[in-house]
Amino acid sequence: MIFKSPKFRMVGDTGLLAQVGDGIDRETNLLVHNLVHAIELDPPAGFIEVIPAYNCLLINYDPIKSSINDWIEMVESHFYAPQSCIRNVPRLIEIPVCYGEDFGPDMEFVAELNGLSTDDVIRIHSSVDYFVYMLGFTPGFAYLGGMDHRLFAPRLETPRDRVFEGSVGIASAQTGIYPVSSPGGWRLIARTPIKLFTPDNELPFRYRAGDVIRFRPIDRIEFESISRSNG
């Protein structure tokens, strides 16, 4: 739910956290991305970086070149005049994934827990368009909203030391993607062969927060053929 007015909190002497709503919903999150976009389009003196999350944004600024009040005014001006925010148009990104087996070692668990067949899990998981709320925890880790509640699965009690890059997992009512190998506690159901992280590109990840992701089920043969074409 979007607040009537944004709530501001100081984060030390170089940060301003602007919360525009509570909970996790798409409307609030879209407003966050639009505000981020508006700030980045015309950053005033003292701007360092802006980081979006579910219902808030953090502005990192140089307090010698700008004052905290300048930043509060800037967020408020965009908040109350949303037409002035040039829309950050969401893109639809299709990601091919191979479900189950060694690509998704927790597939059986998720299916059994919810009284579904693995085919049901694949059908349900790949039939929804997911909204990218936020990237973080590890580089490019995508927190996706909109998962069908029939796929609910708790996190692992002990996280894996290593989750392969490209893995797709479930934690409670959320699904997410690991673009780089890292430790991780989400239940893994699939993996994509495409390279999601290309540090040399201007857009280093295949998607950004505010985009929409659709998973396309592929078989092992296609997985391997895409992997090979990646070099």
Next chain:
Amino acid sequence: MVKEILEILQPGPMTTIQDRGRFGFRKFGVPVSGALDGFSSVIANRLTGARDDAPVLEMTLSGPKMAVLSDCVISVTGAQMPLKVNGIEKPLWATVSLARGDIVQFGVAVKGLRAYLAVGGGIWCPRAMGSSSTFAAAGLGGMNGRRLLGGDRLLSSEPTNGVRSRMLDRKFRPELCGELKLRSLPGPQDDFFNDGLETFFSAEYTVTGKTDRMGCRLDGSVVTFRDQSRLTIISEPSLPGCVQVPPDGQPIILLVEQTVGGYAKIATVISADLDLVAQARPGDRIRFTRVSHLQAVNALRERKSMLESIAFTNL
């Protein structure tokens, strides 16, 4: 022209290449990284005649054993980590000339945790996403995206000739006494705490062994929450210096390898004091003192003008 200058024989416990950090990618979850003790890394570069923002080696607890491949100048600043060249002790916070064939070695830091080694001309390494800083979790920057290993060779752009040997006077060096006073602003989630806030700003905390570039973990009086049903938050961004309190009540000062998190942050260490946190070693004692936003900004101004006006003593 890029030249090989130093070969790593033994890497030391944790040695990485860092510069001022990687900015502009935190919205993708890529943290800033960079030298934790900014003051020491800038001074190290200046002592060798390199640019302020040139990459340096960040050496944790102890440094590497290295063979010198071509004549160069170096300087070592930060932690009190004994430096020896061919077995002879050399001064820290000073320009040191090396000749081809010399062997450089470090002892274990006596005070402080992280020392910085700069090279005349600046250490050269390819940039990843605009920075040479190593972020090993994603294999970015530095030496092939990882900490240094035996056999690695460090490069320098044209080593500066005729660098005057200089040192930084003692009065400008940070005092590393094992007791840190960190000036902090309450928040962003100070409202999650009641008595806990009192505890946090009055108790003494000890730095634990579980301390890395992601965070400095503390041990001491438990910080209690106001409401036992509100122990965490919906994940939100944080900055280096934020002090998060997990449900166990033991604070963690976040450093440079994290962008978002779901723990409440009771306070944030002011940016002028982050260099001190970089030197906090296991067993050191920390007290947090509450300051106003204005005091924090003034402290940052003082640090900046001090760095601008700092003068070296010729040797």
